[in-house]
Amino acid sequence: MLKEERQQTILNVVELHNRILITDIAETLDVSIDTIRRDIKELDADHKLKKVHGGAISLGFTTNSVKNNNIYKLEQKTTIAEKALTLLKDGSVIFVDGGTTCNELARLIPNDIELTCFTHSIPVAMELLTKSNVTVILIGGQVSKESQISIGANAIHNLSEIKVDYSFIGTGYVDSYYGLTEFDWDIVQVKKAIIKCSKKTVLLSISEKLNSQHRYKSCDINAINTMITELNPENELLNSFRNHDIRIL
């Protein structure tokens, strides 16, 4: 039996019964418990189900959040989020931007770390609310339908009144010469405000976005203090970013 096939079966059973026991399904499919355990681990990483002690349960069973079934290049984004987590300390005050990568960061924040998180992203706020030791502070404003973040004068004004230790931001396009750029002017205005209110700015970006640019500019590349991609920091694709004063993770 193919691995894909087996995982699909697992998903089907979970959808059908809302839950699954590792021991049950291992016997049914006649493979070792370890294999099923690994399958469930993978499916959980892909947000296809929720792994629990002894088995797995359907996402619909507990969560009522929007089904973000297939996020583009999720694995890379998870890697980035995990690296970003190492920057967090108990008591940190941070800002978390919108976008799938930042959402993944929010999702992976451990339950025991004590943080104050500002965000203007509704999905990020939703994720953060599940973390018992995180204080969530929402930046209000007009909400952009596509990006599900607050934008506009009100959001920018609210940002002008805070100061955070770290901001974790995404970007549409990044280039070592042209800096961070976007397709959308409103988004750029908010990004500027975010960078302004941060002691340190951390850019989260998959390598695919490197050396790309667009119409409107959020900031110069050296406005970024730390840059995180899914790549090994030594990777040559990052070379053009080294002569700047940027820490690469």
Added chain:
Amino acid sequence: MLKEERQQTILNVVELHNRILITDIAETLDVSIDTIRRDIKELDADHKLKKVHGGAISLGFTTNSVKNNNIYKLEQKTTIAEKALTLLKDGSVIFVDGGTTCNELARLIPNDIELTCFTHSIPVAMELLTKSNVTVILIGGQVSKESQISIGANAIHNLSEIKVDYSFIGTGYVDSYYGLTEFDWDIVQVKKAIIKCSKKTVLLSISEKLNSQHRYKSCDINAINTMITELNPENELLNSFRNHDIRIL
């Protein structure tokens, strides 16, 4: 039975009956009392319910737990939301409160109506974003974990700077003599601010909440312009609200 599943069952029972006894649920689920005790302890730590001597009680009507797919008395709430929809006109500027009833209102707003909606509720904002002709403006502030709405000084300040045609609000408790009351002081402060910024205030409440009260007061009953329950407006349960200047739908 999986631990996660068991805890979800406990939450469901608490939502349904507003309270549980440890001994009862232990027998029903056929596990030891200690296990249930530990479950309740965990759920309490996660602010999913309130642990009390001998069992647990629901956090209250104001709070809708994050992970709960079966909304208490959904059908009644849908009826209420449908009545509320008749008040909306193209171009209206409204405020939508948090809570399951208001969430249902947001969900049922037709796709073709053009509205400007303010809200301090994250789930409501999420719903409204799916409506193509609705402009969503989020009221920021510290977010309450249980109720998933912005509260605190910042939220109240933001509310002080707007004026809406209608606000649709929920309440924990309502009584014709004591007015609208809540379990939670912070929530009351926000409700006051909402009512202040509204030309007209519409109360959405299931009849079960009629003639109940709690510690903190949001407003007098005649601060309400329109009151909507799932009952027929002629129903005698609403009699005590008639001598006030309230429109009953």
Added chain:
DNA sequence: TTTTATTTTGCAGTTTTTTGCATTTTTAAC
């Protein structure tokens, strides 16, 4: 086709989590 590299799988040992029981402490009702 054969060989090589990569992925997948099962196993053994270790660590962690869960659970029920016995004992002590606390709570609340009388």
Added chain:
DNA sequence: GTTAAAAATGCAAAAAACTGCAAAATAAAA
């Protein structure tokens, strides 16, 4: 104050999860 029920605590058995490793299966390359 007395007393019974409930909660907290410590403990041990059982189940499950994780780790590293080697064999098997599969894919890729020669």
